[in-house]
Amino acid sequence: MQQTCPHSTNPTSYSRSPVPSKMSTNHASTSKSALDASREAESLFVPPAPASRTDSSSEEYAYMNATGSRILSSTFFELEPTLRPPTTFILGTRKSELALTQTQLVADALSAYHVSNHFRVEWMKTLGDRNQQTPLHLLTPYSQQQPAKSLWTDELEAKLGSGHFDILVHSLKDxxxxxxxxxxxxxxxxxxxxxxxxVVRTGLIYQTLDDLPDGSIIGTGSVRRVAQLKRAYPKLKFEDMRGNLNTRLAKLDAPDSKYVALILAxxxxxxxNCGHRITNPxxxxxxxxxxxxxxxxxxxxTGDGRVRETMRGVGHWQTEWRCAAERACLRVLEGGCSVPVGVESTLEELDPEQAQGDLAGETFSPLEPDSPMLWFSGIVESSHRLPSSLPSTPGIATPTGEAYPVNRVLPPLRKRAAKLSLSTCVTSLDGSSQVVHSPEPVVVRNYQEAERFGELCAKKIKQLGGKEILDEVTRIRRERERKDLERAIEKSREQAGGTKQKDGDEHQGLQGLLQSLNGPERSEGFQ
Ligand SMILES: NCc1[nH]cc(CCC(=O)O)c1CC(=O)O
Known part of the structure; x- marks a missing residue:
């Protein structure tokens, strides 16, 4: 039997605890290195002498480790952060240079806040990474349950739920x-x-879209970019280009490239580190x-209080409020598939004692200790962000090894106010019609108010003609999807030729997809 301290934050028992038994075993089989880290932690850890324990925290803990053997812990007590053995948190992301760089940025920020813990980055290939040929909408046909964009996040989320990862880092727009x-x-x-x-092809001297000769081919697969730019530059041609950023830049510069330029974020x-490739914003x-x-x-x-506490201090409330408005707007507009919606937002902080909120008449859900973490954006007292609040909260380990609870106490809150603006733009796929809505900025005082502002903007732009554009986009999408599927069925029929069972199955699957496409359950459209 091993002696250990609940604060030794054995990753197999704590950070993986939200789905206790299943997740512990899962983790034991999937991530040996975290287990190794915990063993290392145990060997490094020397419990302080009993004299250092305080009466209020002298409670016996026992819990199950990953292999199911019972570990009787030592007494629960406070430790200096520097004396705590480390926990390893695993950050998961897609396999691309951009995804890995972004995830490392978050891991570095977390490491700076929680010096005694480890943050390790792991990647996995997602459906979107594995299949670079099939049109995106065929990989995940349009449906409310499975929005097209989730093909970048679905498999990562499954591994978050199973405890393989603790934290996922994505480009928010995906x-x-x-x-x-x-x-x-x-x-x-x-x-x-x-x-x-x-981004103009290396060796060409063009500086702006206005400089490009008529008929120039621009690479971008984004319906939003194509729709808006077709409108502003009807003489340019837009062609799909898939692949990671580096692949796309290489395709642009290849000797046989047909592209004159790309549009990228x-x-x-x-x-x-490719900022030098930007010709002009x-x-x-x-x-x-x-x-x-x-x-x-x-x-x-949700509800993994331990990881939640770890995240404090990493968010930027100004960005969070702007993205709250942008995402809430899109949520109301999209109804399940990616749409040609563009936005622009600004935020200016105001003195909360002086500013009157513009959404005071609206009703919002009261803040509870376990409300979504973003609802606390910008209004949690900064003293509450101290990393030392992380492992000192009692209840990290319980005799049954159940989840580290979300703190039951509402953290101390502060006032905040900001002037928030949001412009929204909805464009038809061919660029022929467009609605832009740029209302006066509003004063918001928290994340939920910023979200509400975004929803109101979406409702307004629908009334202004956005709804007709979005309905038309849905119609065109479905028609295209149906044609692509029919083509795919035809192809699989030819290939199968009644011989290979595997291809026959695939054919059946496509037929089913086509049926569901024509069926009444697909009548959900934009709200
Ligand atoms: N859809 C791919 C994607 N997802 C996020 C980014 C760039 C980073 C960002 O927008 O945050 C890109 C590439 C691009 O659009 O140029």
Whole structure:
């Protein structure tokens, strides 16, 4: 039997505790190195003499370790942060240079706050990474349950839920506006420039889109960019280009390249040290950027209080409030598939004692200790962010090894106010019609008010003609999807030729997909 302290934060028992028994065993089989780290922690850890214990915390703890053997812990007591053996948290992300760089940024920020813990980055290939050929909408056909964009996040979220990962780091713009049950965005670190940029092929002298000759081919797969730029530059041609940033830049510069330029997010290029490839930014009114562009979404298991506490201090409330408005707006507009919506937001902090909130008449859910973490954005007292609050909360380990609870006490709150603006732009796929809504900025006092502002903007832009544009986008999408599927069925029929069972199964699957496409359950549209 091993002696250990509950504060030794054995990762197999604590950080993986929200789904206790299943997750512990899962983890034991999937991530040996974390187990190793905990063994190392145990061997390094020397419990202080009994004299250092305080009466109020002298409670016996026993819990199960990953292999099911019972560990009788030593007494629960306070430790100096520097004396605590480390916990290893695993941050998961997609396999791309951008994703890994972004995740390392978050891991570094966390390490700076929690010097005695380890934050390790792990990647996995997602469906979108593995399949670079199939059109995105065929990989995940349009449905309310499975928005197209979730193909970047689905598999990561499954591994978050199973405890393989503790924290996921995504580009916020790739994160669906409604998250899976059991997952939440914990925080959004400070945003990079959210804009788009023109990247001209190496060796060409063009500086702006206006300089490009008629018929120039621009690489971008984004419906938002194509729709808006077709409108502003009808003489240019837009062609899909998939792949990671480096692949795309290489395709642009290849000797046989047909592309004159690409449109890419400034933030992505800057993060992978390719800022020098930016020829010029493209701003509104020619191009409104994507919702959440340039920001990172840090996702955790809802109710994993331990990871939640760890996240404090990493978010940037100004970015969080802006993204609250942008994402809430898109949530109301999209109804389940990616749409040609562009936005632009600004935020200016005000003196909370002077400023009157503009959404005072609206009703909001009261703040509870276990409300979504983002609801506390900017209003938790900064003293509450001290990293030492992390392992000193009693209840880390319980005799049954159950989840480290979300703190039952509402943290001390402070007042905050900011002037928030949001412009929204909805464009038809061919660029022929567009609605732009740029209301007067409003004064908001918390995250929920910022979200409400975004929802109100979405409702307004629908009334202004956005609804007709979005309905048309849905119609065109479905028609295209149906044609693509019919083509795929035809192809699989030819290939199968009644011989290979595997292909026959695939054929059946596609037929089913086509049926569901034509069926009445697909009549949900934009709200
Ligand atoms: N859809 C891919 C994607 N997801 C996030 C970024 C860039 C970084 C960001 O917008 O935060 C990119 C590439 C691009 O659009 O150029």
């Amino acid at each position: 994160v669906p506006t409604t998250l899976k049950e059991g997952c939440e965005i914990a925080c959004i670190p400070e945003r990079e420039d959210p804009g788009d940029a023109l 400034i933030a992505g290029l800057a993060r992978i 493209i701003r509104s009114p020619a191009l409104f950027h994507a919702v959440g562009q340039g920001a990172l979404g840090v996702e955790i298991r």
